[in-house]
Amino acid sequence: xxxxxxxxxxxxxxxxxxxxxxxxxxxxxxxxxxxxxxxxxxxxxxxxxxxxxxxxxxxxxxxxxxxxxxxxxxxxxxxxxxxxxxxxxxxxxxxxxxxxxxxxxxxxxxxxxxxxxxxxxxxxxxxxxxxxxxxxxxxxxxxxxxxxxxxxxxxxxxxxxxxxxxxxxxxxxxxxxxxxxxxxxxxxxxxxxxxxxxxxxxxxxxxxxxxxxxxxxxxxxxxxxxxxxxxxxxxxxxxxxxxxxxxxxxxxxxxxxxxxxxxxxxxxxxxxxxxxxxxxxxxx
Numbered sequence: 539x540x541x542x543x544x545x546x547x548x549x550x551x552x553x554x555x556x557x558x559x560x561x562x563x564x565x566x567x568x569x570x571x572x573x574x575x576x577x578x579x580x581x582x583x584x585x586x587x588x589x590x591x592x593x594x595x596x597x598x599x600x601x602x603x604x605x606x607x608x609x610x611x612x613x614x615x616x617x618x619x620x621x622x623x624x625x626x627x628x629x630x631x632x633x634x635x636x637x638x639x640x641x642x643x644x645x646x647x648x649x650x651x652x653x654x655x656x657x658x659x660x661x662x663x664x665x666x667x668x669x670x671x672x673x674x675x676x677x678x679x680x681x682x683x684x685x686x687x688x689x690x691x692x693x694x695x696x697x698x699x700x701x702x703x704x705x706x707x708x709x710x711x712x713x714x715x716x717x718x719x720x721x722x723x724x725x726x727x728x729x730x731x732x733x734x735x736x737x738x739x740x741x742x743x744x745x746x747x748x749x750x751x752x753x754x755x756x757x758x759x760x761x762x763x764x765x766x767x768x769x770x771x772x773x774x775x776x777x778x779x780x781x782x783x784x785x786x787x788x789x790x791x792x793x794x795x796x797x798x799x800x801x802x803x804x805x806x807x808x809x810x811x812x813x814x815x816x817x818x819x820x821x822x
Contacts, residue, residue, distance in 0.1 A: 551649045554598050557718040561594055561822035564723045564792035565678045567605075568810045570626050570633055573677035578740075579816060580681045582806050586820070587682030590720070594822060598718030599646055600683075600690045601711065603792075604674030605725040605785040609694040612707065613663040616647035620690065621670035638676035643689040650691070654710045669694070674724040674788075695787050701767045704787050708794025721795045725788035727754050728779045728815035740808030743815070750779035751815045754789075755807075758819055761798040766790055789819075796821035 565583070572579040590596050606625055607613075620642045624634050644666070651662040671679075675692055695704060711721060728747045735742075743751070753772060757765045766789060769776050780786050796802070806816040 551646055551653075551714075551717050553643070553645060554717040554719065556716060557595050557598065560597060560715040560718060560720045561820050562715065562721045562723075562792050562796045564725070564789050564819045566726045566806055566814075566816035566818045567674055567678050567724045568726060568814050568816050570629060570673045570677055573636060573673070573680060574632055578808070579806055582818075583678055583681035584684075586805070587684070590683075595718065597683075597688050597720035599643055600640075600679065600688055600720045600722055601650075601693060601714065602671075602675040602679070602690060603693050603695065603721075603723045603788045604672050605695075605729075605788055606672040606674040607669060607692055607694040608697040608784055610696065610698060611661070611663055612696050613665045613669070613694040614647040614651055615642055615669055615671075615690075615692045616644045616651075616664040616666050617642045617670075618644060620692070622676055623670045623672040625672045636676070636680065638671055638680045638686050640671065640679070640683075640686040640688060640690040643691060646689070647691050650711075650714070654707070665694075675722075678722070678724055693791075695784070695791075697784065701769070701783075701787070701790055705764075705767050705790045705794045708791040711791070712795045712797075715795065721792065723788035723792035725785040726814050727751055727786065727789060727817050728809070728813060729785035730778060730781055730813040732781065733778070733813040734811035735813070736811050738809070738812035740810070740816075743809040743812050744778070746775045746778040747809065747813055747815065750775045751809075751817060755804070755817060758793075758802060758804075761800075761802075763793040763796065763798050766793050792819065792821070
């Protein structure tokens with residue numbers, strides 16, 4: 539078990555004022571095309587963004603965990619101006635033209651790295667030049683916070699780690715919510731590209747996809763967040779839902795930063811192409 543953040547040490551985040559506790563989001567991002575044009579997901583993300591500064595406090599900083607940044611060890615982006623990464627292929631030029639010029643916050647990244655005391659063999663590294671904001675991050679943040687005026691830091695996922703390690707790390711991030719940090723985890727509860735049926739309606743999905751989505755949704759509704767770590771014990775439906783599990787892991791970061799008794803609600807509970815669950819969650 540990783541040691542917890544010392545709450546008093548949060549004062550190292552000098553640029554971030556104490557705030558009412560920020561929500562935590564898990565966003566099903568699905569196809570990169572959801573970021574452009576008029577579609578139900580983009581409209582939902584726009585509506586969600588409008589709730590910050592009205593229903594919820596406006597974030598001082600966004601910490602995003604994306605399914606699309608897998609590394610050896612854990613890393614934080616720590617550059618002043620993170621680049622927009624177009625980590626996909628075969629899409630219209632309009633998608634490659636998208637930019638999300640949100641600033642970074644190297645000082646906050648350094649403070650978070652220091653605050654999250656890792657095992658000596660697994661420090662939280664600082665990436666000052668290589669990565670940026672991949673489409674798991676910008677495709678959902680651009681509709682939510684269109685002005686790109688809130689600093690964004692990405693946290694990578696150490697793909698060599700067990701699910702319980704990701705969940706344990708996420709628990710260390712919870713205290714950041716009291717300093718105006720909005721934690722956004724971006725993935726999909728079901729994600730099997732090999733089984734996509736492009737003509738499928740939003741209410742159509744494979745039986746195994748529905749079963750896995752409903753089981754995980756049940757854990758979330760019950761506040762049984764610890765059970766999310768054990769998704770592989772669901773057997774064949776889990777293997778079908780996630781031939782590779784990088785799109786599931788962000789859910790563990792959102793759940794780890796949430797409280798089991800905290801109010802939650804779902805949004806975007808439909809499917810794309812029969813094998814991608816867009817189910818999203820907010821804890822607040």
